[in-house]
Amino acid sequence: MRALLCRQFGSPDTLTLENIPLPEPGENEVLIAVRACGVNFPDTLIIRNAYQFKPPLPFSPGGEVAGMVIATGKQVTHLSPGDRVLTLCGWGGMAEELIVDAAKVFPIPPALDFITAAGSLFTYGTSFHALKNKAALQPGETLLVLGAGGGVGMAAIELGKIMGARVIAAASSEEKLLACQSKGADYLINYSQEDLKTRLQEITGGKGVDVIYDPVGGNLAETALRSIAWKGRYLVVGFASGEIPQTKWNLILLKGCSVMGVFWGSFAEKERAANEQNLLQIMQWLIAGKLTPYIPQIYPLENAADAIQDMMDRKLIGKAVVKVGNWTAETAVVKKSDDNVHKIIPAENGKKIIQGKADVKNHIGSMLGPGEWLTVTQEMIHQFAAVTGDDQWIHTDTEKASQMLPGGKTIAHGYLIMSLVSRFLYDLITIRPVNAFVNYGINKARFISPVPVGSRIRLQATLSGAEDQPDGSVKLFLNCLIEIEGAEKPAFAGELISLLR
Numbered sequence: 010m011r012a013l014l015c016r017q018f019g020s021p022d023t024l025t026l027e028n029i030p031l032p033e034p035g036e037n038e039v040l041i042a043v044r045a046c047g048v049n050f051p052d053t054l055i056i057r058n059a060y061q062f063k064p065p066l067p068f069s070p071g072g073e074v075a076g077m078v079i080a081t082g083k084q085v086t087h088l089s090p091g092d093r094v095l096t097l098c099g100w101g102g103m104a105e106e107l108i109v110d111a112a113k114v115f116p117i118p119p120a121l122d123f124i125t126a127a128g129s130l131f132t133y134g135t136s137f138h139a140l141k142n143k144a145a146l147q148p149g150e151t152l153l154v155l156g157a158g159g160g161v162g163m164a165a166i167e168l169g170k171i172m173g174a175r176v177i178a179a180a181s182s183e184e185k186l187l188a189c190q191s192k193g194a195d196y197l198i199n200y201s202q203e204d205l206k207t208r209l210q211e212i213t214g215g216k217g218v219d220v221i222y223d224p225v226g227g228n229l230a231e232t233a234l235r236s237i238a239w240k241g242r243y244l245v246v247g248f249a250s251g252e253i254p255q256t257k258w259n260l261i262l263l264k265g266c267s268v269m270g271v272f273w274g275s276f277a278e279k280e281r282a283a284n285e286q287n288l289l290q291i292m293q294w295l296i297a298g299k300l301t302p303y304i305p306q307i308y309p310l311e312n313a314a315d316a317i318q319d320m321m322d323r324k325l326i327g328k329a330v331v332k333v334g335n336w337t338a339e340t341a342v343v344k345k346s347d348d349n350v351h352k353i354i355p356a357e358n359g360k361k362i363i364q365g366k367a368d369v370k371n372h373i374g375s376m377l378g379p380g381e382w383l384t385v386t387q388e389m390i391h392q393f394a395a396v397t398g399d400d401q402w403i404h405t406d407t408e409k410a411s412q413m414l415p416g417g418k419t420i421a422h423g424y425l426i427m428s429l430v431s432r433f434l435y436d437l438i439t440i441r442p443v444n445a446f447v448n449y450g451i452n453k454a455r456f457i458s459p460v461p462v463g464s465r466i467r468l469q470a471t472l473s474g475a476e477d478q479p480d481g482s483v484k485l486f487l488n489c490l491i492e493i494e495g496a497e498k499p500a501f502a503g504e505l506i507s508l509l510r
C-alpha cells in the first residue's frame with residue numbers, strides 16, 4: 010500500500026510517497042482502508058518533531074481518518090469488514106491503509122460522507138469544548154474569533170452562532186473573511202489592514218468582548234486581551250503564529266477576566282463522558298445540517314504534502330481533506346483477492362465533471378446519475394434514531410413492526426433518506442476548480458413512498474438552474490429524486506440548493 014512517509018523530520022517537501030507492506034492487525038486492532046484524512050495543524054508540527062506526540066520514524070502524518078474496515082483482530086467485536094468508520098488516530102492517516110487500536114474506531118452515521126466525516130471532529134470537538142466547557146458562552150454575548158478563517162476558527166464561528174452569540178470574525182484576508190461571513194459571522198475584521206483594538210471598540214460600543222477564542226497567539230493576543238470585557242474569558246487555543254505571547258499579568262487583574270487553557274486531547278482523555286456528550290451533539294448537528302464543515306480544498310494522496318505546506322503558508326480556508334483513492338461512496342468495495350491481499354476495487358466512475366463556475370451553465374438540464382444502489386439497513390436506522398433522538402417504534406422496533414406494519418418491516422425515517430442526498434450527490438458530480446461547494450438547503454421536500462428496511466435506494470438528479478450572486482458565487486439548483494429498487498414511486502423528491510464560490 011502507498012503511504013506518505015516522514016523518514017526524517019523536516020518540511021513537507023521531505024515527505025515521500027512510498028509503497029510499504031502492512032502487517033496483519035493485532036488482536037485488538039483494526040485494518041482500515043483510508044478514504045479521507047483531515048488535514049490539521051498538528052500535521053505541520055509532527056513532521057518537524059515539534060509536536061507533543063513523537064511517533065517513531067518512519068510514520069505517515071494525518072490523525073483524522075474516515076474509511077472502511079478491511080479486517081479486525083480476534084478480540085474486536087464491535088466492528089466488521091465493510092463498516093464505514095472514523096478514527097482520531099494521531100498519525101498514520103495519509104496512507105492507503107492504516108492499522109489502529111479498535112478502541113479508537115467508531116462507526117460513521119449513514120448520513121455522513123467520508124469527506125465530511127474526516128473533516129469535522131477535530132475542529133468542532135476542540136471549539137465546542139472551548140466555548141461550552143471552558144467559556145460557558147451565553148446567548149447574546151460577543152465572541153471574538155482570531156484566525157477565524159482557519160480550521161478551528163471557522164468551527165468556532167458556526168458553534169458560536171448556534172449557541173446564540175454575536176460573532177466577530179478576525180482574519181488576515183478578505184477571502185477568508187468572506188468564508189467566515191458565509192458561516193454566519195456578524196462582524197468582520199481584517200487584521201492585516203484594520204486596527205483590531207479600534208474596530209473592537211466600535212463593534213462593542215466600548216464595552217469589550219465577552220469571549221475571545223485565540224488559536225493564533227503572537228502579537229494579536231495582547232491587543233485582543235486589552236479589548237476584553239469585564240469578566241471576559243480568554244481562550245488560549247493555540248499558537249499558529251509560532252509565537253507564544255508573553256502576557257502582562259496586570260492586564261488580567263485590571264480586566265477582572267479569566268484566561269483559560271484549552272487542550273481538547275487531554276479533555277477527551279480525562280473527561281471521557283463529557284467529551285462523548287459533546288461529540289454526540291456535534292454529530293446530531295452535522296446530520297441535521299446545522300453544522301456544515303467548510304471544506305473547499307480536497308487533495309489527492311499524491312499531493313498530501315502540498316496540503317500540509319499550504320496550511321503552513323496560511324493558504325487554506327476552513328478545512329482541507331486528503332482524499333485517498335478514486336472512490337465514489339458506495340462503489341469502492343473492500344475485497345480479498347486471489348493472492349489473499351485486501352484490495353480496494355473501485356467501480357466505474359461515472360461522475361460528471363464541470364470545469365468551474367463559468368462552465369455550470371453549459372450543463373443546465375443535464376441528468377446526473379442514477380448513482381449506485383445503497384441498501385438501507387436496520388443499523389443505519391438505529392444510528393439515525395440514536396443521534397437525532399427520534400426513535401419512534403415504526404423505525405426501530407422490529408418485532409412490533411413485524412406484527413403491525415403492512416410489509417412487516419420497519420420504515421426508514423424520511424429525514425434519514427433526505428439526508429443521504431448530499432452523500433449520493435458527491436458521487437455524481439465534481440465541480441472544479443471552485444473554492445467551495447456548499448449544500449445548504451432543500452426546497453419543496455416531499456417524502457413520497459416509505460422505505461422499508463432492506464430496500465435499495467439510489468439518487469438521480471437534474472441540474473435545473475444556476476443563478477449568479479452579487480458576491481461572485483453561483484447558486485445551483487438540483488432536482489433530486491431518490492428511487493427505491495423495484496418500486497413505482499420514488500422515496501423522496503426535492504430541490505437541493507448549493508452554493509459555489
Ligand SMILES: NC(=O)c1ccc[n+]([C@@H]2O[C@H](COP(=O)([O-])OP(=O)(O)OC[C@H]3O[C@@H](n4cnc5c(N)ncnc54)[C@H](OP(=O)(O)O)[C@@H]3O)[C@@H](O)[C@H]2O)c1
Pocket residue numbers: 049050051131135156157158159160161162179180181182185224225245246247248249250251271272273274320321322323325327
Ligand atoms: N488546544 C487544542 O486542543 C487545539 C486543538 C486543535 C488545534 N489547536 C491549535 O489551533 C491552532 C489553529 O489550528 P487550525 O487547525 O485552525 O489551523 P489553520 O487552519 O492553519 O488556522 C490557523 C490560522 O492561524 C492564522 N495564522 C497566523 N499566523 C500563522 C502562521 N504563521 N502559520 C499558520 N497560520 C497562521 C491563519 O489565519 P490568518 O492568515 O487569517 O491570520 C490561519 O488561518 C494551531 O496552533 C493548533 O495547534 C489547538
